[in-house]
Amino acid sequence: MIFKQVFDQKSSTYTYLIASSKGREALIIDPVLENVGDYIKILKELNLRLVKVIDTHIHADHVTGASKLKDITKCSTIMGDHSPAEAVEIRVKDDELIKLDNLKIRAIYTPGHTSDSYSYLMDNYLFSGDTLLINGTGRTDFQNGNARDAYNSIFNKLLKLPDETLLYPAHDYKGEKVSTIGKEKRQNPRLQVSCVSEYEEIMNNLNLKKPSKIDFNVSKNINLGA
Numbered sequence: 179m180i181f182k183q184v185f186d187q188k189s190s191t192y193t194y195l196i197a198s199s200k201g202r203e204a205l206i207i208d209p210v211l212e213n214v215g216d217y218i219k220i221l222k223e224l225n226l227r228l229v230k231v232i233d234t235h236i237h238a239d240h241v242t243g244a245s246k247l248k249d250i251t252k253c254s255t256i257m258g259d260h261s262p263a264e265a266v267e268i269r270v271k272d273d274e275l276i277k278l279d280n281l282k283i284r285a286i287y288t289p290g291h292t293s294d295s296y297s298y299l300m301d302n303y304l305f306s307g308d309t310l311l312i313n314g315t316g317r318t319d320f321q322n323g324n325a326r327d328a329y330n331s332i333f334n335k336l337l338k339l340p341d342e343t344l345l346y347p348a349h350d351y352k353g354e355k356v357s358t359i360g361k362e363k364r365q366n367p368r369l370q371v372s373c374v375s376e377y378e379e380i381m382n383n384l385n386l387k388k389p390s391k392i393d394f395n396v397s398k399n400i401n402l403g404a
């Protein structure tokens with residue numbers, strides 16, 4: 179398996195490239211429009227063929243590179259079946275498997291940050307989007323976000339994975355690159371709650387600023403960045 183983590187400075191987004199070393203098929207999770215040229219360069223350098231691109235959810239803080247990647251490579255676009263993006267070609271359901279040569283990636287429906295948020299699990303690599311972050315969790319105050327759903331997705335789905343599962347989120351603002359489910363259970367301050375209402379209390383009182391350009395980014399991302 180080939181694995182690359184690419185960081186976008188402007189939006190602090192992590193994009194992931196996964197590929198099968200045997201068949202050279204590649205998949206990209208959460209591409210950023212401005213960095214599409216870099217992804218194409220990596221694909222060429224590693225002699226890989228991009229066949230699939232996934233957005234974990236409709237992002238508010240950057241424009242996705244999914245549509246541009248599709249134009250260049252003819253890859254298929256994937257989102258969960260709760261996505262409002264009409265242009266998505268393949269809509270995966272909870273627990274559905276995405277195949278990449280001999281690799282299998284399982285879609286996990288994890289609403290809460292947004293109503294269309296999915297996480298993706300390949301072996302012990304968890305790509306959690308903005309549902310579970312390192313030392314944090316995704317905000318739940320826009321795009322049909324819901325703290326109760328987020329609690330359920332995090333506690334009853336993601337934290338049920340083995341402790342040694344590697345956590346690769348869609349963002350980090352402090353330079354952390356990877357964590358594990360076990361480490362987050364022990365150390366993530368948002369997860370030290372005893373019940374759903376305690377979690378709702380925290381999430382509904384964060385008083386965060388609205389991301390700049392959210393309306394522009396969401397309107398672009400509904401069209402996969404086209």
Ligand SMILES: [Fe+2]
Pocket residue numbers: 235236237238239291308316
């Ligand atoms: Fe997000």
